[in-house]
Amino acid sequence: MSLEWIIKILQNNWPMFLRGAGMTLLISIIGTLIGTLIGLIVGVVRTIPVPEKGGKKGLLKTINMILSAYIEFFRGTPMIVQAMVIYYGSAAAFGIDIDRIAAGLFIVSINTGAYMSEIVRGGILSVDRGQFEAAQAIGMNHFQTMINVVLPQVIRNILPATGNEFVINIKDTSVLNVISVSELFFQTKTISGNNFRYFETFFITCIIYFIMTFTITRILRAIEKKLDGPENYIIAGNQMQVETTEDIAKKINGSVGA
Template identity: 70%
Template sequence: MNKRFFSVIAFIALFVSFLGLPLVSQADDKTPEGELRVGMEAGYAPFNWTQKDDRNGAVQIQGDKSYAGGYDVEIAKRIADKMNRKLVIVKTEWDGLLPALQSGKIDAVIAGMSPTEERRKEIDFSDDYYESQLVIITRKDSKYAKATSLKDFSGAKITAQLSTFHYGVIDQIPNVNKQQAMDNFPAMRVALESGTIDGYVGERPEGVTVESVNPDLNMVEFPEGQGFQTNPEDVQVSVGMRKGDPLLSEVNQVLSTISADERTDIMDQAIKNQPASEESTTESGKQENVFIRILKQNGMMFLRGTGMTLLLAIVGTTVGTGIGLLIGVFRTIPESKNSAKRGMQKVVGWLLNAYIEIFRGTPMIVQSAVIYYGIAMAFGIDLNRTAAALFIVSINTGAYMSEIVRGGIYSVDKGQFEAAHAIGMTHGQTMSKVVLPQVLRNILPATGNELVINIKDTSVLSIISVSELFFQGKSAAGTNYLFFQTYFIICVIYFVLTFSATRLLRLVEKKMDGPDAYARLEETDVAIEADK
C-alpha cells in the first residue's frame, strides 16, 4: 500500500510539473537584442492595468496570457517603437520594481513613478512624461468630502502608498492622524470603503478614475495655495533606468517628441478605456451580477493564478518532504569511528542546522527577494522566476519538514531499532524497511498541514513577479475597483483549494491505515460518549 501510495504522489507531482513547464520555459534571460523590458504593477489604473485581451492596444504580459494597458503602456509603446525595439511588459509588484531594475530583470520602470531624491540615489530618471497634482480620496458621505484646504482634514486618519513621496506629504496636514503606509492602491481603497481610514493621498488621474467607477468615493482637489506643497520632481512621473544606462538619452529624445497636448489626450483616452469604466448589462437590459462580471473579465486570470499556486504548493511540498527525509535519515547515522568521517559528519550536521535555523527563522518573502534579486545583483546569475519560486518554496518547506521528520523518527520505539539490528539489519535497511514506513504515516498529517500552508503562503512570491492567485486577484481589484467582491472570490478559491487538499489527505490516511483502524476509532468514540 505504501509503495503504491508514494507512486501515486510522485505521479501527481510529475503531472503538475508537466503542466507548469510552459510557465517555467518563460526564461528570464538577459534582455535579448532588440527588446525593451519594462516593469510595472499592471494594477494602478489609469496608469497601468491588467485585462484579458489586446483591445485598445494592450500589450501581452511576459509569461502570462493577460495583457497590460494604460497610460504607461502607451508611453512605453512609443519609446520602444522609436528605438526600434520590441516592447516586453514584465508585471512586477511595486516593491520589486527597483530590485528588478537594478538586478537586470527589466530595462526600465514605467509605472507612474516619481523621480524623488531618494530614488535618484539608486537609479537614474528620464525627463518627465506626465505631471499631476496631489489629491485626497475620501468617502462621499464623509465630513471631509467638502474640504477645501489641508486644515479641513485635521484629525482625519490618512495614509498613502508605501515607498512613495505621497506618504511623506501627509505630515503637512495639521493634527493629522497618520496611518501606517499600505503597499498598494487596492489595499487603500478597501480600507477607505470599510471605514478603517478617512482618506488616502493620490494623484489626480487616480481620483478621477475612482469617482467615475465608485459613486461612494470622492476626490478632494485643493485651490492653489491650500493643498500640498511639493517639489516639481514630486508631481512629475518619469522613466526609471539603471545608473549610467546609455539608453537614457534615447528615452529622453523620444519623450521630447510627445507634446503636452498629446500626453493629455493619451491620459484622457486611458481613463476612458480602463476596464473599470465598462458597464455590463444582460440581454434584457438589466445590470449584470457583479460577481459574474468579475469572473467574465478575470476568470482566466484567476484560473492561471490557481494553477500556478497549486504547482508551487504541490511540487514545493513534495520536494521539501524529500529534503526533510534526507536530513532526518542523515541525523540518525551512527557516529563514525574514523576521525576524518566523524569530522565530516559534524561539519555537514552544522551546515544542516544552519540551513534549518535560517530558513525557519526568516520570512519567505525576504528569502524570495534575496535569492531572486540578490543572486542576480551579486553574481550576475539571472534565474527563471518560476524555477526560483519552486526552489524557494521547496527549501523553505524542507527546513520545516526536517524537524517534522525528526519528531517522526523519535516517535518510533527504540526497541524496533534494537530488534532490527539484532537480526543483522544494517542501519540503511533498518531505516528503509522498519522506521521510515512508520515515520511517513506518522508525519502525514503534518505534511498535509505544510501543503495547506504553502497554498496560502505562495502569495508572498508576487514580490518576484510570480503571477500566483493572490497577485492576479490584486491586479484585478486594482483594475476594476470592485475590491470586496474580487477578494471574496479569491477567498473562496483559496478555501476550495485548502479544503480539497485536507479531504484528499484524510482519504489517503484512511487508505494507509485500513478500514479496521477507523472502525476501532469510531467504536472508541462511541464508548467515550456512553461513559459521559
C-alpha cells in the same frame, strides 16, 4: 459588497483566476513533494549515530552543523524575505538571472524542506528503540534500517503534518508575488487594479483559496483513513479455520445423503 459586481468580475476575468489558481497549485504540489524529499534525506542523515572517535565523527558533526544552520535559517526567516534575497540578490550579487517560476519552486521547496526535516526527525525518534536494535542485530546498517523498518512507519505518522504543510504552502505562495510570479494573489492584484473593485475581487480570491485548501484537506484525510485500514479486522487464521470446518461439514452431509 455587490453580488452583481462579483458575478461580473468572475465572467470577465475567470481565465486569470483559473491561471492563478493553477500556478498556485503547481508550485505548492511540486514544492511540497521536493521539500518532503529534502526533509526525509536531512532527517535520516541527522539521525545517523555519531561514533565516539575517528574521522567519521568529525565529518558527521560538520554535516550536522551545516544542516542545522540550513534548518534554523529557513525556519527563522520569512519566506517573503527569502524570495527577495534569492531572486533579486542572486541577480545583483552574481549576475544570475533566474526564471521567476523556477525561483518560486526553489524557495518553496527549500523552505518546506527545513520544516519537514524536523518533522521527519521527530517521527524517526518516535519509533521504538527496540526496532533499531533488532535491525542491527540481524546485520542491517543505519540506512537499511531506515528504508526497511523505520521510514515506512515514519511516512504514515508524518502524513497529517505533511498535509498541513501542503495547505500552508497553498496560502504562502501568495508571497511570491513580490518576485512577480503569476500565482493567484498576483493575478488578483492585476484584476483589482483594472476594475478598482478591491473588496469584491479579493472576496472571490478568498473563496478560491478556501475551496483549494478545504478540498486538499478532505482528500488527505481520506488517504489517511485508507492507510489506517478497516476498524474491525478478521484474523486470517480464524477465517481459514471457519472455511475449513464448513467444507468438512458439506462433505459429511454429502456423504450421508449419498
